[in-house]
Amino acid sequence: MPMSTCPSVANVVARADGGLIRIRRPGGRIDATGLDGLADAAERWGNGVVEITNRANLQLRGIRPADAGAVASALEAAGLSSGPDGDRRRNVLVDPLGDLDPTAVDLGPMLRPILEGLDADRRLDALDDKFGVALDGGGSWSLAGRRAAVVVVAGPAPGTALVTCSWLPSEVVAIADLPAVVAAAAVASLGQPRRSVVVPGAARPASGPLGVGAGWVGAMPPLGRTDAATLAALAGLARRYCAGPARLTPWRGVVYPGVEDRHRLRDELADLGLVVDRSDPASAVIACAGSTGCTSGLGDAVADATQVIGARRAAGSPALGIHVSGCAKGCAQSAPADVTLIAAGGGRYDVYRRGQRDSPGVLAAEAIALASAP
Numbered sequence: 001m002p003m004s005t006c007p008s009v010a011n012v013v014a015r016a017d018g019g020l021i022r023i024r025r026p027g028g029r030i031d032a033t034g035l036d037g038l039a040d041a042a043e044r045w046g047n048g049v050v051e052i053t054n055r056a057n058l059q060l061r062g063i064r065p066a067d068a069g070a071v072a073s074a075l076e077a078a079g080l081s082s083g084p085d086g087d088r089r090r091n092v093l094v095d096p097l098g099d100l101d102p103t104a105v106d107l108g109p110m111l112r113p114i115l116e117g118l119d120a121d122r123r124l125d126a127l128d129d130k131f132g133v134a135l136d137g138g139g140s141w142s143l144a145g146r147r148a149a150v151v152v153v154a155g156p157a158p159g160t161a162l163v164t165c166s167w168l169p170s171e172v173v174a175i176a177d178l179p180a181v182v183a184a185a186a187v188a189s190l191g192q193p194r195r196s197v198v199v200p201g202a203a204r205p206a207s208g209p210l211g212v213g214a215g216w217v218g219a220m221p222p223l224g225r226t227d228a229a230t231l232a233a234l235a236g237l238a239r240r241y242c243a244g245p246a247r248l249t250p251w252r253g254v255v256y257p258g259v260e261d262r263h264r265l266r267d268e269l270a271d272l273g274l275v276v277d278r279s280d281p282a283s284a285v286i287a288c289a290g291s292t293g294c295t296s297g298l299g300d301a302v303a304d305a306t307q308v309i310g311a312r313r314a315a316g317s318p319a320l321g322i323h324v325s326g327c328a329k330g331c332a333q334s335a336p337a338d339v340t341l342i343a344a345g346g347g348r349y350d351v352y353r354r355g356q357r358d359s360p361g362v363l364a365a366e367a368i369a370l371a372s373a374p
């Protein structure tokens with residue numbers, strides 16, 4: 001199999017700020033031991049930045065090639081990797097609160113059987129690194145608008161789900177049959193051109209589950225970027241408050257389920273600098289790594305998005321979906337945001353409103369001001 005350009009625990013991919021490792025967390029699940037293991041790896045071998053991705057995975061940045069083996073061993077020991085072949089099957093996204101949202105169908109219990117179904121077939125050792133499955137039970141935190149190779153949506157009848165991919169006809173199947181059906185779709189993908197399909201449904205909210213909910217507490221680090229010390233603190237909070245693993249969300253946040261003292265946990269998360277309120281402008285601002293972390297970057301998306309957050313907070317502006325991108329590829333989000341800044345080089349941005357180009361080639365300061373306006 002040719003060397004993949006897709007980062008994983010077994011495949012450290014060079015970026016502008018050093019090696020990048022992606023840790024796939026099926027369904028975003030991660031327990032306190034995993035968070036501690038990640039914090040330790042970030043502290044010992046990373047450059048201090050840990051990212052939560054829009055597929056509810058984690059990324060360590062700034063890894064030196066010489067340390068790759070040690071990092072992989074440590075992450076496997078912390079239960080965060082199943083080795084190269086196992087990790088290739090771990091790209092399964094689930095809506096994060098299916099069991100706690102009365103408006104959703106809970107597909108979470110199918111996560112483990114689906115993974116076991118994918119693990120059972122050795123032909124899937126050849127699976128494409130970007131192969132992924134999205135399980136959407138609908139509800140307030142639906143995955144609508146996101147993309148995956150295989151999309152599973154609950155319904156149309158109770159106990160059934162619609163399975164869609166680009167190389168087999170769509171079919172409605174019993175939810176209990178999903179492990180076999182998803183594994184068959186994965187086998188059918190072998191040798192096919194890489195294509196994804198969109199999770200159907202109304203456009204998703206710009207921010208994820210934040211603050212106190214019915215049995216859960218949600219928070220996110222601004223821009224989904226955090227550090228080793230904060231991860232260690234999140235592990236401690238998981239031990240003290242959480243029944244079961246914490247859940248990373250595709251909104252780059254984390255949800256603690258099964259919490260009794262929810263308001264106290266929310267306050268502790270806020271004290272760590274995490275966003276716990278959907279009215280906070282930081283809840284809806286996203287950015288890619290930009291020029292400091294990506295050789296394709298034409299602008300410092302992280303620094304400029306941080307300025308946007310600061311300006312909107314200072315002005316008391318409402319939360320608005322804002323995407324700051326280091327180039328036109330738009331890795332952080334494919335769907336149009338309310339306002340999108342795309343770096344054009346030379347310290348300038350093209351500014352878009354709801355996907356329409358509004359102000360081309362403006363200086364970064366002006367683009368930040370435009371994105372900061374109420």
Ligand code: SF4
Nearest residue numbers: 288294297326327331
């Ligand atoms: S959008 Fe461009 S600059 Fe940002 S991470 Fe993707 S390729 Fe790099």
